[in-house]
Amino acid sequence: xxxxxxxxxxxxxxxxxxxxxxxxxxxxxxxxxxxxxxxxxxxxxxxxxxxxxxxxxxxxxxxxxxxxxxxxxxxxxxxxxxxxxxx
Numbered sequence: 001x002x003x004x005x006x007x008x009x010x011x012x013x014x015x016x017x018x019x020x021x022x023x024x025x026x027x028x029x030x031x032x033x034x035x036x037x038x039x040x041x042x043x044x045x046x047x048x049x050x051x052x053x054x055x056x057x058x059x060x061x062x063x064x065x066x067x068x069x070x071x072x073x074x075x076x077x078x079x080x081x082x083x084x085x086x087x
Contacts, residue, residue, distance in 0.1 A: 002065040003042060004034045007049075009058035017060070020048045028080055 005025055009017050018027065024045045025033035037045070042062075049060050065071060 001037065001039070001042070002035070002068050002071075003037050004032065004063040004065075005045075005060065006032050006063075007053075007058070007060040009053055009060070013053060013058065016052050017049060017058075020045065020052060 003025065005021055007017050007021075008031060014031075018033075021027070021033040024037055024041050025035040027033050042064075046062070053060060
């Protein structure tokens with residue numbers, strides 16, 4: 001499945017949440033990651049995030065798409081997390 005993960009967490013947990021997310025997904029924008037992931041890895045990701053955040057103050061949202069067949073992505077400006085050309 002294709003997943004988009006968006007998060008709003010306290011500064012002291014930003015790096016940790018990003019680090020966990022990047023094990024499974026691609027970082028595409030500040031506080032947003034996305035990519036293909038299996039159900040078992042998604043559950044691992046959710047468990048690790050759940051153990052890291054403060055549930056009274058932080059928010060992490062997962063958008064799950066069964067397929068990207070009907071989705072479209074358009075980026076204006078800098079694209080993060082994608083390979084760059086090295087000269």
